[in-house]
Amino acid sequence: GAVVSQHPSWVICKSGTSVKIECRSLDFQATTMFWYRQFPKQSLMLMATSNEGSKATYEQGVEKDKFLINHASLTLSTLTVTSAHPEDSSFYICSARAPSGTGYEQYFGPGTRLTVT
């Protein structure tokens, strides 16, 4: 149980285009999902917290107009990188808050590697 999927796993796009990444909880409902980015040999950097049916909460320094997050259902959250530039190239990972437990456990998707050329 507690499986989170992400699609696509790998994407290359040209500078100036937009890319959408999907995050799905496959066997549970997730009222809260998180979006992270990770640079090589660095830890996870939380970008935003996504709550179903409401606006995402972005971390300081994250451009909300550039990284659009939509959590339209209890099993799907999307991250759209708008007008992507090479510096947006990174590993993007989503997670979903576990349906039971303390509320701190998160289950992660496999990640999406974005390369902007």
Place this chain on the structure above:
Amino acid sequence: QKEVEQDPGPLSVPEGAIVSLNCTYSNSAFQYFMWYRQYSRKGPELLMYTYSSGNKEDGRFTAQVDKSSKYISLFIRDSQPSDSATYLCAMGNAGNNRKLIWGLGTSLAVNP
């Protein structure tokens, strides 16, 4: 000073060794402590979580929390090559939307 400090390693051990991974933290409000394992180019996988102080054991893995020293540990007994991965500690406190604060991760290589 970062809220959570973790030595990135890399740590290299022979198969069968006992591995000790550690994190220190500065925020005394942290109550929830977790260890995640991340294989290369994959998402992190929750290994263990502990609330407040004490020990927790799950198979070859033991998690310890010492709140008085603001220090947490993960021990891996009889380490296997399949344990080669990056291990991240993460912590949270009540409120703060239950976000996790992450360590840098320690890269572990278990050599056959």
